[in-house]
Amino acid sequence: MPDMTTGSMVLILVAVLAYLLGSVPFGLVITKALGLGDLRTIGSGNIGATNVLRTGNKPAALATLLLDAGKGGIAVLIAKALVGNDAAQLAGLAAFLGHIFPVWLNFKGGKGVATFLGILLALAWPVGLAACASWLVMALLGRISSLAALVAAASSTLWMLALGQGQMMLLGIILTLLVYWRHAPNIKRLRAGTEPKIGKKG
Secondary structure (H helix, E strand, C coil): CCCCCCCHHHHHHHHHHHHHHHCCCHHHHHHHHCCCCCHHHCCCCCCCHHHHHCCCCHHHHHHHHHHHHHHHHHHHHHHHHHCCHHHHHHHHHHHHHHHHCCHHHCCCCCCCHHHHHHHHHHHCHHHHHHHHHHHHHHHHHHCCHHHHHHHHHHHHHHHHHHCCCHHHHHHHHHHHHHHHHHCHHHHHHHHHCCCCCCCCCC
16 A cells, blocks of 8 residues: 555545546446447346447447546546545545445446456556456457456456555455455356356347
8 A cells, every 4th residue: 555645534535536436337328328228127237348248339338448447547547646646546446436336326336347447557557458458368268258357357466566566455455356246146157157258249
C-alpha cells in the first residue's frame, strides 16, 4: 500500500464519487439504447461485455468493454491527479465495488473484469498491459472468457511483483479475490465442462 497521507474526509469523498462512477451500468444502458433488450434477461444475465456479445452486436460489446474499463481507469487517474496515490488506489477499489454492487440495480452488477483491467492500466500501465495480455492469450487458447478472466486476475499480483509494483499488492489481492468470488458459478461450470464459449448467443 502507498503511504496514507490524505485526510479521511477527502478519502471518503473520493470513495463515494468513484463508487458512483463505477456503478454506471454501461452494458445495460447500451443494449437498451440500441433496442437489444434487457441484458439481465439475455445469456448469463450479466451486465458486462461478454454477455453483450451474446446479443450478436460486436460494436456494443466493444463499447461496453471500453466504457467499463474506462470508468475504473478514469476514477484512478482523477484521484491520483487531484489527491495522490493513496486516493488513487482507494478510488480503484471503490469503482470496482460500484461495478459489482451498483446502487442503481439493487446492488446486483457485473463481475468486474474490464473495470479491474482498467484500474490496473491506470495505476501502473505495464502491469495492466501484462494482465490484458494474459487475458488475451487465454481467450485465444481456450475461447472461454471466464477462464481468461480468472487467469488474468490470478496473474496480476505476480506481474506486480515482477514489474516492481509491490505497493499495489494488497489492492491486487483484494480485487482478485472479488473477481474469483463473482465467478463462482463460472468456476463450477468450468469444472463441469459446461461453460459457454466466447460469442455464443444466449
